[in-house]
Amino acid sequence: MILENNRYLLGGGVDPLVLAEQYDCPLYVYDSAIMEKQYKRMVNAFNVKSLKINYACKALSNINILKLFKSYGAGLDTVSIQEVKLGLKAGFAPQDIIYTPNCVSIDEIEEALNLGVRINIDNISILEQFGDLDANVPVCIRVNPHIMAGGNNKISVGHIDSKFGISIHQMPLVHRVLDATGLKVEGVHMHTGSDILDPEVFLAGAEILLNIATEFKELEFIDFGSGFKVPYKEGDIATDLEELGIRLSERFNKFCEEYGKDLTLMFEPGKFLVSESGYFLARVNVVKQTTSTVFAGIDSGLNHLIRPMLYNAYHKITNISRPTGKNRIYTVVGYICETDTFGINRRMNEIQEGDILCIHNAGAYCYSMASNYNSRFRPAEVLVHQGQAHLIRRRETMDDLLKTQVMAELFEPEATI
Ligand SMILES: *Cc1c(COP(=O)(O)O)cnc(C)c1O
Numbered sequence: 020m021i022l023e024n025n026r027y028l029l030g031g032g033v034d035p036l037v038l039a040e041q042y043d044c045p046l047y048v049y050d051s052a053i054m055e056k057q058y059k060r061m062v063n064a065f066n067v068k069s070l071k072i073n074y075a076c077k078a079l080s081n082i083n084i085l086k087l088f089k090s091y092g093a094g095l096d097t098v099s100i101q102e103v104k105l106g107l108k109a110g111f112a113p114q115d116i117i118y119t120p121n122c123v124s125i126d127e128i129e130e131a132l133n134l135g136v137r138i139n140i141d142n143i144s145i146l147e148q149f150g151d152l153d154a155n156v157p158v159c160i161r162v163n164p165h166i167m168a169g170g171n172n173k174i175s176v177g178h179i180d181s182k183f184g185i186s187i188h189q190m191p192l193v194h195r196v197l198d199a200t201g202l203k204v205e206g207v208h209m210h211t212g213s214d215i216l217d218p219e220v221f222l223a224g225a226e227i228l229l230n231i232a233t234e235f236k237e238l239e240f241i242d243f244g245s246g247f248k249v250p251y252k253e254g255d256i257a258t259d260l261e262e263l264g265i266r267l268s269e270r271f272n273k274f275c276e277e278y279g280k281d282l283t284l285m286f287e288p289g290k291f292l293v294s295e296s297g298y299f300l301a302r303v304n305v306v307k308q309t310t311s312t313v314f315a316g317i318d319s320g321l322n323h324l325i326r327p328m329l330y331n332a333y334h335k336i337t338n339i340s341r342p343t344g345k346n347r348i349y350t351v352v353g354y355i356c357e358t359d360t361f362g363i364n365r366r367m368n369e370i371q372e373g374d375i376l377c378i379h380n381a382g383a384y385c386y387s388m389a390s391n392y393n394s395r396f397r398p399a400e401v402l403v404h405q406g407q408a409h410l411i412r413r414r415e416t417m418d419d420l421l422k423t424q425v426m427a428e429l430f431e432p433e434a435t436i
Contacts, residue, residue, distance in 0.1 A: 020050075020298065020337075020377070027339045027377070031406025035300060035339055038408055039375045042399050044302040045319040047386050049079070049411075051087055051404040053296035054382075058091045061288065064264025067271055069283040073117055075245060076102055078289030078383040079297070081400055083411040085109035088292070096245075096287035100127045103136055113137075117242070117287070119161060119208070121183055125152070132156060139208050139242075141184050143192055150200025159206035159242065160235075162187060164227040166211060166220060184209065187227060190234060204235045210244025210287065216256055218263040221246070225267060229274050240283035241274075243267070247291035251333050251380050260291075290383040297382025299324055299398075300339075303374045304354065312350050315370045317361070320353025322392040324378060324385045327361050335379040336362050344368035351376065355393055386412075394420055 020027050020035070029035055030052035038048055061072050073094035076085055080102065085095065086109050094115040095106040100123075106116045113135030120128065121141055125148045131138055132153060140146050141161035149158060163184030185193060197204065209228045215221050225243060232241055247258045268284075275281050301317035308314075326332035336351050338344065347369050353359035361378060370376070389397045396415035401408050 020339075020379075022342055025342050027337070027342060029298070029403050031403065033403045033406065033408055035298060035377060036375060038401055038403075039300045039302070041408075042401055042410065043414065044300050044375065045317070045323055045398045046300045047381060047398055047400040048298045048300060048408075049084065049293070049296045049382055049400070049402050050298075051296070051402060054084075054087060054292055055091065057292045057295070058088065058093065060260060061286065061291070064260045065271075065284060066264070066268040067284045068275070068281040071240070071283050071285045073115075073242075073285060073287040074292055075287045075289030076106065077387060079293045079385075080105060080387050081402075081411050082109050083402055083409075084293065085111070087402075087404075089115075094285075096289075097136070099123070100130050103131055103134060106136075107134065117159065117285075119210070119287075125149075128152075137206070139206070143185060143189060143196060146185075146193065146196050146202070147200065150196065150202045154201040157203040157205035157237070157239075159208050159240075160185060160193065160204055161208045161210070162228055162231055164209050164211065164224045166224045166227070187231060190231060194234070203237050206238060206240040206242055206285070207232050207235065208242035208244060208285075210246065212246050215246040215248055215258050218259055218266065221258075221263060222266060222270070225270065229270070232274070233278070238278070238280075238282055240285050241271070242285035242287065245286060245288040245291065247288050249291055249294045249380070252335050258291075293382035294380045295382060297380065297385060299378040299381035299385060301376050301378065303370055303372055303376060306370055306372055312364075313348065315349045315351045315376065317351065317353060317376055319398070320355035320359045320393070320395070322353075322355055322395050323389045323398055324361070324381065325388050325390075326384060328359065329388075334361065334381070336365055336367065337377045337379065338368040338370050338374055339377045340374035341368045341371070344370075391415075391420060396420070 030050040071094050073096040074088040075096040077098055095111050097103045097118050103118050116136040118131045118136050119139040129152055139159040139161050161184045163186050211224055250257045271284050301319040303315050304318050305316040321328045346366050348364050349367055350363050351361040399414040400412040402411045
């Protein structure tokens with residue numbers, strides 16, 4: 020979003036205030052130009068013979084976004100059978116979908132197997148059971164390299180006590196299961212968690228994975244997962260993707276030479292591709308002055324965007340209605356009946372009731388984590404693409420809230436006590 024002649028504008032000159040008027044608030048808006056730019060950055064950062072970027076669709080799972088990434092040539096990273104089905108519906112070929120479940124039933128994995136997608140196995144018991152299902156389908160092995168990465172213990176998944184992946188110390192057992200079942204391994208994978216601050220940490224994990232990769236003789240790909248950090252505010256450190264690209268490509272090419280085959284280098288970014296493309300627009304219902312604080316209360320809450328409350332995440336907030344207003348300090352809160360804070364003591368252009376606030380970095384893990392808590396409708400979603408706004412999900416209605424509820428007719432015609 021840029022500020023031009025005292026107006027904030029999205030890609031192609033689309034005015035977010037016009038969208039707020041047209042589609043009403045609260046509203047999620049995504050700018051495809053930013054997704055494209057981020058995808059191209061990934062593709063350009065790595066200099067290898069074969070590269071595959073699988074979009075981790077749990078970050079933002081609207082089917083139009085899946086189709087957008089497919090049009091760029093991406094594959095798809097999925098973590099549930101429902102995401103697999105969404106990907107197939109979006110038109111991805113089964114072989115372009117990788118399914119990385121954790122703690123799901125063998126029945127669900129069998130369903131994915133029957134749909135023909137690539138399967139990433141993250142525990143030995145499932146590996147054994149998979150071998151019994153079909154030993155002719157090659158699998159990918161998710162390895163836990165036991166390194167601590169990530170900005171928050173809820174999203175760091177590669178450490179020693181994490182529930183994810185097969186421990187590097189259990190590789191002898193993996194080989195025994197492979198020998199016993201006849202299963203082939205086509206890929207090795209790691210995903211250490213979100214918010215990698217330091218390419219060194221990533222490269223250290225990569226070294227461990229490459230070391231394990233030498234034990235498998237029939238590999239097609241090595242998947243380094245994700246965890247790329249994006250800036251949420253000015254001055255934030257983000258993953259230096261370009262530096263990582265140079266160093267990892269060099270290491271990977273050397274590995275392929277020693278291995279004797281050009282393997283595919285894979286990544287599965289979610290946040291990196293979509294976070295900065297998203298804007299959440301909400302209207303200020305009330306400005307409330309207490310003894311110590313000025314609150315701006317908006318027509319949304321943790322039901323629509325939970326990251327600040329769940330992860331203590333910082334999301335930049337802008338008053339897009341009043342770009343030239345003088346700066347004051349506000350605490351921005353939602354309308355949910357419990358502590359529901361989007362930002363504390365934020366310096367922003369003066370707010371009046373009715374103004375539209377924009378919450379930035381609303382592309383990843385925002386709509387996809389939204390709920391109907393307090394029986395509120397989930398918002399609409401709009402995609403700005405090549406200068407045009409397209410509604411890609413309508414706002415919910417009372418019918419949507421009631422659609423899955425069953426009237427049990429227990430209390431009719433009139434309950435008597
Ligand atoms: C969540 C997840 C990702 C995406 O992580 P980001 O931090 O959004 O890039 C990738 N791979 C797996 C297995 C995941 O669970």
